[in-house]
Amino acid sequence: xxxxxxxxxxxxxxxxxxxxxxxxxxxxxxxxxxxxxxxxxxxxxxxxxxxxxxxxxxxxxxxxxxxxxxxxxxxxxxxxxxxxxxxxxxxxxxxxxxxxxxxxxxxxxxxxxxxxxxxxxxxxxxxxxxxxxxxxxxxxxxxxxxxxxxxxxxxxxxxxxxxxxxxxxxxxxxxxxxxxxxxxxxxxxxxxxxxxxxxxxxxxxxxxxxxxxxxxxxxxxxxxxxxxxxxxxxxxxxxxxxxxxxxxxxxxxxxxxxxxxxxxxxxxxxxxxxxxxxxxxxxxx
Numbered sequence: 379x380x381x382x383x384x385x386x387x388x389x390x391x392x393x394x395x396x397x398x399x400x401x402x403x404x405x406x407x408x409x410x411x412x413x414x415x416x417x418x419x420x421x422x423x424x425x426x427x428x429x430x431x432x433x434x435x436x437x438x439x440x441x442x443x444x445x446x447x448x449x450x451x452x453x454x455x456x457x458x459x460x461x462x463x464x465x466x467x468x469x470x471x472x473x474x475x476x477x478x479x480x481x482x483x484x485x486x487x488x489x490x491x492x493x494x495x496x497x498x499x500x501x502x503x504x505x506x507x508x509x510x511x512x513x514x515x516x517x518x519x520x521x522x523x524x525x526x527x528x529x530x531x532x533x534x535x536x537x538x539x540x541x542x543x544x545x546x547x548x549x550x551x552x553x554x555x556x557x558x559x560x561x562x563x564x565x566x567x568x569x570x571x572x573x574x575x576x577x578x579x580x581x582x583x584x585x586x587x588x589x590x591x592x593x594x595x596x597x598x599x600x601x602x603x604x605x606x607x608x609x610x611x612x613x614x615x616x617x618x619x620x621x622x623x624x625x626x627x628x629x630x631x632x633x634x635x636x637x638x639x640x641x642x643x644x645x646x647x648x649x650x651x652x653x654x655x656x657x658x659x660x661x662x663x
Contacts, residue, residue: 409433412449412502412645416479416494418456418486419607419654420513426465426479428452428496431646445475453497454479458490472559486651488512494642494649504644510651514547514608515539517577519659521596530595531661535606537577539655545570546614547606548652551584554601561586564594564624567617579606585624600661607652615639616648 410433416426428449454465465479486492488510496504517538524530537547549566552559561584568579581604582594596602609617616639623638640646 410447412496412498412504412647414494414496414504414506414642414645414647414649416506416648417650417652418492418508418510419605419652420486420488420510422486422654423480423482424456424463424465424484424486424492424494425473426454426456426494426496426649427473427475427477428454428479428498429475445477448475448477449498450477451499452479453495455495456481456484457493457495458484458487459493471557474558486510488653492649492651496645502644504642506642506649508612508641508649508651509610511608511610511653513539513653514545514606514655516604516606516655516657519581519602519604519657521659521661524593524595526593526595529598530593531598532594533581533596533602533604533659533661535579535581535604535657537573537579537606541570541573541577543569543571546609546611547579548609548613548617549579549581550605550607551581552603552605553583553596554603558586560584560603560605562617562620564592565621567614567621569614596661598661598663601658602661603656603658605652605654605656607654609650609652612639612641613648613650613652616641616650 410430413429413431416424418424430447432444432447450467456463456465463481463484465481467479469476470478491507491509494506515538517536519535521531521533524532547568549563550560551563564582564585566582573579585592619638641648
């Protein structure tokens with residue numbers, strides 16, 4: 379098993395769980411590897427994070443020091459086959475670590491294929507290709523009282539837009555005012571055949587490993603923004619592995635020993651096109 383930490387928020391969450399499951403006694407530490415994490419939503423601009431893995435050792439490592447593993451001088455480009463855009467690196471507190479590559483010169487278009495290339499000053503080259511599926515559709519958002527408390531609500535999205543059994547979906551949520559923007563929703567992965575006839579899909583909070591008192595529900599007064607993304611097979615495999623790692627790494631009897639699925643050549647990580655629909659709702663009594 380390669381013993382390393384991804385640096386970005388989503389991968390860091392899973393890797394910290396992996397660290398907890400593996401325990402102590404690391405004597406086979408993998409060297410630093412390039413990590414590329416990026417996506418392009420339909421109708422929106424690409425976002426890419428580039429970092430290096432952090433070896434997991436017996437020595438204490440504070441998450442405050444992970445910013446040193448961010449690659450700030452890479453040349454990152456995205457091409458749609460007709461034109462190429464060079465992404466600009468910039469600080470952004472909406473991500474962890476707070477540094478991303480993006481551009482306002484290229485928006486995602488459903489059906490188009492996008493090639494990502496990353497070239498680092500030390501000569502490491504990585505690339506990946508993805509195609510944006512046709513967007514999902516949110517017919518409506520609704521909530522019902524949660525069983526745990528009067529002030530909590532379970533949120534649901536009703537998925538429309540000509541659903542088919544082979545469709546794959548990933549849900550992301552953000553509570554207005556919370557850090558790190560959209561988070562992958564807890565148990566927010568589904569296929570068309572898993573959904574009931576009315577298309578109702580549970581929408582949960584995103585989970586960070588540092589949260590000890592996690593609840594999947596939203597509180598009365600929360601303004602919740604929802605991203606429902608139709609995804610391809612590569613994205614589904616990655617997010618399926620991510621959810622397994624989130625759950626199983628907390629169980630010492632079923633440790634996770636495999637890396638997450640990657641569609642990037644020359645690096646760990648992912649580059650996904652999302653056919654996305656966005657909605658928002660204020661949770662009330």
